[in-house]
Each structure stands twice: as C-alpha cells, then as structure tokens.
Amino acid sequence: MAAMITAESCAWCGIPQRGHGQRWIVGIGWHGWTAPDKALISLRIRARFRAKGWLPYFCPTSGEVEHPRLGGFTVCCSRPDLHCDPTLVRRP
Numbered sequence: 001m002a003a004m005i006t007a008e009s010c011a012w013c014g015i016p017q018r019g020h021g022q023r024w025i026v027g028i029g030w031h032g033w034t035a036p037d038k039a040l041i042s043l044r045i046r047a048r049f050r051a052k053g054w055l056p057y058f059c060p061t062s063g064e065v066e067h068p069r070l071g072g073f074t075v076c077c078s079r080p081d082l083h084c085d086p087t088l089v090r091r092p
C-alpha cells in the first residue's frame with residue numbers, strides 16, 4: 001500500500017508532516033502541520049476506496065472550503081463540477 005493517508009498526513013491538507021512546513025490553503029489559511037484526530041483518521045480509512053473521499057474541496061460559488069473539520073460536506077451549490085482541490089488554489 002503506497003502513499004496512504006496516515007497519521008503523518010496533515011489534518012487540513014493531507015500533506016505528510018515531513019516537508020509540510022507552513023502552508024497556505026484557501027479557506028484555511030496559513031497553518032503548520034496538524035495531527036488528525038481519531039475521527040478524521042477513521043473517516044480517511046473509510047473513504048479510502050472512494051477517490052479522495054475525505055479530502056476538502058474549494059467551492060468557487062460559495063467561496064468556501066468544505067472540510068470534515070468545518071462542518072462536513074454539504075451540498076453547497078448547483079455547480080459541483082467547479083469544485084477543486086484547495087491546495088491548488090493560488091493565494092490572492
């Protein structure tokens with residue numbers, strides 16, 4: 001099993017502790033590596049078989065990030081096709 005999301009992966013962005021440093025992602029802002037809690041780890045394990053099921057996403061329509069730690073995933077708009085990876089959104 002390669003590159004599984006584990007306790008080494010940041011609670012906010014999923015990047016491993018090594019090489020994380022300070023990172024900015026849209027909706028979350030600057031953050032250091034943050035250990036995921038048990039609930040998030042079990043969510044990640046359950047989501048493993050769905051492609052990136054646990055990952056936060058950015059909704060350009062609402063301008064907000066949907067994240068398991070920010071109230072979970074809700075149907076926020078009628079354009080889910082515009083949703084994207086918040087770690088790829090450039091800083092304004």
Ligand SMILES: [Zn+2]
Pocket residue numbers: 010011012013014015020023031032033034
């Ligand atoms: Zn992070």
Ligand SMILES: [Zn+2]
Pocket residue numbers: 059060061062075076077078079080083
């Ligand atoms: Zn949306």
